[in-house]
Amino acid sequence: MNKPLRRVAIFCGLLVLALLVRVNWIQYVKADDLAKNENNRRVMIERYAHKRGDIVVDGKAVTGSKESKSGDFKFQRTYKDGPMWAPVTGFTSQRMGSNQIESLEDDILTGTDDRLFFDRTLSMFTGDKKQGGNVVTTLNGAAQRAAFKGLGGRKGAVAAIAPQTGAILALASTPSYDPSKVAGNTEEDVKNWQKYEKDPDKPMTNRALRETYPPGSTFKVITAAAALEHGLYEDIDDKTDSPLPWRLPLSTKNLVNDGDHPCKNASLRVALQWSCNTVFGKIGADLDNDKMLETAEKFGFNEQQFVPVRSNASVFAKDMDKAQTALSSIGQFNTAATPLQMAMVTAAIANDGKLMKPYMIDRLTDPNLDVLEKTSPEEMSTPLSPENAQKLQEMMETVVNEGTGTRSKIPGVTVGGKTGTAQHGVDNSEKPYAWFISYAKTDKGSPVAVAVVVEDDAANREDISGGGLAAPIAKDVMRAVLDRQK
């Protein structure tokens, strides 16, 4: 009987061998896949097992960590002034995942980034609890506060950029939400989340980056830039060829101005000062779609921006006829821009024609604040020559000093700006958006360019013109930046 016994012994050995091979397969070959599987809760447990790194503004953290109350996640995120900083930080929620900087720089914040390998290894020996690195932003706390306070209870957004570098100084969106309230994993967090989701005012939308509005008259600075760049007009004080009334090409409709202003054959300076639709509409029609499109795209239109958080592409349409191009050139038809886009336009003009790539992360640091990566300013394009940029600056300064933007004047500082009032809805039935774009300039160049949009439907039609609602906010933001400079 021993022969079959030996064979059975071999068979039993094979059974054990099969198990050993299988163990090696799942615990060595496939171990990584299984350990990082999307269904593997250990990934999340590990993620919240340590204090998360912070997002820093002006040397102070605007985020924090606290011990979580429920479940197997040890720490949860906290935010200081959550609603104010939400458009910058985004959220990180044990239940809902994360977005914006919290998501993009997750590896640094959780400490799993390869560049933090040395720290991790070191803390294994020193017994330190592993901590994430920090994300230091370019934002200016005072400017952000001015923007957020200025918007107040109204719907709107502010984007401010340092023209010489492209560094984002303020990025506000109202109404906002408090990411602290969705950071945990409790039923309350879920309830808060649902409340935010259902809110018709969409508090979780980052309007400064993700909402595109018809830019209205603020777009006229781009049309003016196109006119100068394409040589349609050279001197901003020369008369333009602008009849009044002016009929839209191939149309029976007249383009009308907002009020009775000296728009007939007005010079570029005067036309911008009084925001003449006829003048800029005709420039658009004269230049035609291609040339307008070329300039708009140099300013960043029709392209998503990554700061590194994604910003929606602003729109200047292709293949439009002359009438449509004319309307688009005064910021109507289907032209649409994000507040960030209009801040970029303003910044390019203020920076003598050079558009810097906007960014909001200055540097990534390890837990000991040693720099891992620093963002260096990067040139994006040159939408207009320095001479033309200076001409445009003069025009915009006139707007502030003598035109529609007087409410953004700051004593002792050169300010250039442009108002906008964009109508929308069927037959312009809805309340218009009030726009204001501006920059401040000192002898050291321009430290700040800002774009403000307020979509308040509680305000009067009269009040809403950008000069009334939006300009004071822009002024406060600029002043906050200027104060810091002193």
Place this chain on the structure above:
Amino acid sequence: MSVVTNTTTIGAIEAPSRRNTELLLLIFAVVIAVFAYGNVGLALNGELPSGMLGYGLGLTLLAGVGHLAVRKFAAYADPLLLPLATLLNGIGLALIWRLDQSKRFQALETFAPAATKQLIFSAVGVALLVGVLMLLKDHRILQRYTYISMVVALILLVLPMFFPAVNGARIWINIPGVGTLQPGEFAKIIIAVFFSGYLMVKRDALALASRRFMGMYLPRGRDLGPILVIWALSILILVFETDLGTSLLFFGLFVVMLYVATERTSWIVFGLLMSAAGAVGVATFEPHVQQRVDAWLDPFAGYGKLAASEQIAKSLMAFGSGGMFGTGLGQGDSDLIGFAANSDFILATVGEELGLTGLMAMLLLYGLVIERGVRTALAARDPFGKLLAIGLSGAFAIQVFVVAGGVMGLIPLTGMTMPFIAAGGSSVIANWALIGILLRISDTARRPAPVPAPSPDAEMTQVVRP
């Protein structure tokens, strides 16, 4: 002509008793298990667990009693079986206690602390081992009970059909006041006794009366009877108790023993064909079995939809997260598997917390138990002992393979418990009894034949030279 005292059987020549080896190994086994227990406490609470002394003493007592019983009643028994069983049982206790401490596990509705109970069950198991060694002076006595064993085994197998299914499988019976019992665990031993007795008698008929066909010896039609009966029975178990594991175990056990008894390869071929036919047949119209097969083929496809898939997937993720060296006892999250993490799926905790290395060591321990069992079968001098030893160790091997293979996703999952380490009274008690019988057979096998009393004839016989 001299007196022949030796047989050629392995290990029969002047075998030392090896009891001291066993004692030394037992000390190792207890120390390792107690360290594991302390390790869990340190990892979870930062201090040695308060129950460590009691646990250590309990385990020492179990090992000591087992050892003394073996020393007294089976002095020549295999020295490795007892330490191996003690080590597995001890580590199992530490693992069960570790899962008892898990908050996530405590939150389950089905939660009940299992470690103390398991220690009591282990004590009952060791008592049964001592009983086997004490009362069963010679394993051949069991031969007398061949047909009684058959009846008892059948009753044990059929009994769960009359009790409600638990988690989709009818493998438990509920005795009020005592608790639930898994009769299949005991049936596997009793049925091995029946098979051994039956095959010992019938093996010649089964082996010799055959026709040759295509190089194989085919059994006569009427000799196919027994295998057909067992096959039908295991299919019935599968259909009515939806218990793939037990079904596989019994059929596999029978085929192995039939092969050993008759030395006819054709039985294996038949066995494989029949089990394949049975498995495919049942899987096509039994949704419970079908689900398990689907869960096995792609565990992650049914994640969040099918409980069976999710369980396997969670188990696989636990193994994967353990990696090479594991998280360390008490520091993993194998309790995420939830229900049954300390019974059917306890191997996942081994995988996650002790890592690839720990799990391989664990499987090798099981491999060693099997190897000692097979060696006992080889060493046994009587066919009944050989058959019984190979039957028991074969059953043990198949069970280990079916359970471990199931939780590791090698084969479809079946509801059986990992011998010795999984929480569950029936399993641990029955396996201690199994070890007891193996010890008895190995003792008989290795015991030197008694020196024959000097024959008075020997002296008186004179050689007459011509």
